Amino acid sequence: MKKRKLKIAYVIDTYDGIKTGGVYSAHRFIDALKKDHEITIVTTGDPRSGRVVLPGFYVPFFKKLMQKMGYIFAYPRTKVLRELFEQVDLVHVQLPWWLGISSVKLAKKMGVPVVTGFHMQPENILRNIRVRSKFLSRGIYKLFISKFFNKSDGVICPSKFAENELKKFNLNKKSVVISNGLKDDFRPVDYEKDAKYKDKFVILAVGRLAREKRLHVLINAIASSKYKDKIQMVATGNGPLKEKLIEMGSKLPNPAEFLFVSNEDLIKLYNTADLFVHTSEVELEGMAVLEAIGCGLPALISINETSASGQFALSEEFSFNDCDHLELARKIDYLIENPEVLKDAKPKYIDIASGYKMDESIEQTETFYYQIIDGKGSNLRPASQTYNTLEHI
Numbered sequence: 001m002k003k004r005k006l007k008i009a010y011v012i013d014t015y016d017g018i019k020t021g022g023v024y025s026a027h028r029f030i031d032a033l034k035k036d037h038e039i040t041i042v043t044t045g046d047p048r049s050g051r052v053v054l055p056g057f058y059v060p061f062f063k064k065l066m067q068k069m070g071y072i073f074a075y076p077r078t079k080v081l082r083e084l085f086e087q088v089d090l091v092h093v094q095l096p097w098w099l100g101i102s103s104v105k106l107a108k109k110m111g112v113p114v115v116t117g118f119h120m121q122p123e124n125i126l127r128n129i130r131v132r133s134k135f136l137s138r139g140i141y142k143l144f145i146s147k148f149f150n151k152s153d154g155v156i157c158p159s160k161f162a163e164n165e166l167k168k169f170n171l172n173k174k175s176v177v178i179s180n181g182l183k184d185d186f187r188p189v190d191y192e193k194d195a196k197y198k199d200k201f202v203i204l205a206v207g208r209l210a211r212e213k214r215l216h217v218l219i220n221a222i223a224s225s226k227y228k229d230k231i232q233m234v235a236t237g238n239g240p241l242k243e244k245l246i247e248m249g250s251k252l253p254n255p256a257e258f259l260f261v262s263n264e265d266l267i268k269l270y271n272t273a274d275l276f277v278h279t280s281e282v283e284l285e286g287m288a289v290l291e292a293i294g295c296g297l298p299a300l301i302s303i304n305e306t307s308a309s310g311q312f313a314l315s316e317e318f319s320f321n322d323c324d325h326l327e328l329a330r331k332i333d334y335l336i337e338n339p340e341v342l343k344d345a346k347p348k349y350i351d352i353a354s355g356y357k358m359d360e361s362i363e364q365t366e367t368f369y370y371q372i373i374d375g376k377g378s379n380l381r382p383a384s385q386t387y388n389t390l391e392h393i
Contacts, residue, residue: 022119
């Protein structure tokens with residue numbers, strides 16, 4: 001049966017530039033959803049078709065850091081938002097900033113169904129301003145819950161870990177676990193390893209070059225490895241710590257390479273590297289890990305109480321305690337010395353990744369949208385009657 005076409009306002013402060021996890025996820029979901037639905041993006045940046053552009057601002061004293069992160073906040077313009085929300089069936093708000101909180105409040109006041117996404121942890125904020133405080137983390141969670149998530153009609157969480165984090169702080173709205181999903185592009189492909197890497201054990205790291213990603217742990221682990229002369233570290237991404245990490249990585253026997261690559265080149269790296277190492281201590285799912293294992297690249301993953309990525313670790317051989325570069329070095333050495341373990345892990349990781357298909361995540365998101373719009377368990381306005389009807393759960 002033909003899908004019921006929806007008009008959706010997708011609210012996110014920053015959509016262009018460096019793609020943080022929440023921004024990257026938004027790009028992929030919007031690209032997929034707009035095939036069947038009418039999406040209007042509410043954001044800052046370039047005025048383009050299909051967008052409502054708001055003025056942006058930087059937080060005083062943090063402008064330089066935000067610029068390095070490629071992020072800017074949006075000023076909510078109530079009149080502009082109201083005019084858009086009057087025309088849509090649903091508002092999806094990606095992040096709990098001023099624009100997001102204002103959008104949820106306005107949508108609820110207007111009786112427009114509103115869904116929020118969980119894509120940013122308090123630790124993402126705190127780590128980047130060099131603060132480690134469980135007290136502050138709890139306070140930020142409570143603020144997000146009271147002003148953002150519990151004010152919406154439903155919450156999309158990228159992992160069970162993420163949903164549990166919100167429930168710990170008294171989330172009382174309908175929630176659903178929907179993975180960020182794995183696009184079909186990220187699959188095993190028979191690429192030839194670049195000649196310059198032929199005699200090297202290539203360790204790949206992918207992600208924003210920020211404090212919570214903790215790439216210095218990998219650099220220190222390689223420096224402590226028995227096989228440091230054989231290892232070539234390749235990192236892709238950008239971020240505020242790029243210059244510092246380049247300096248650290250330059251001291252390795254084989255200086256670490258820091259690249260900013262196309263999607264096609266990234267897939268080639270996933271398919272030709274020997275090992276993926278994920279050192280991040282803050283993750284609500286771990287899209288880079290999912291992409292790596294989708295290509296059959298074995299992943300060695302940091303285990304941390306503020307990260308969901310450990311869910312992908314195949315076994316103890318493929319995990320290490322967060323921040324312990326010596327344990328990471330031992331795990332790397334073991335895998336270099338036991339290539340059969342890496343070989344055996346490839347099909348098992350591909351099998352794990354097969355349960356996270358992007359198409360399934362899109363279908364689950366659409367189903368959740370329909371449920372929220374139709375007011376299951378809520379007293380929302382009825383969905384637009386001008387579209388075709390879809391039977392759904």
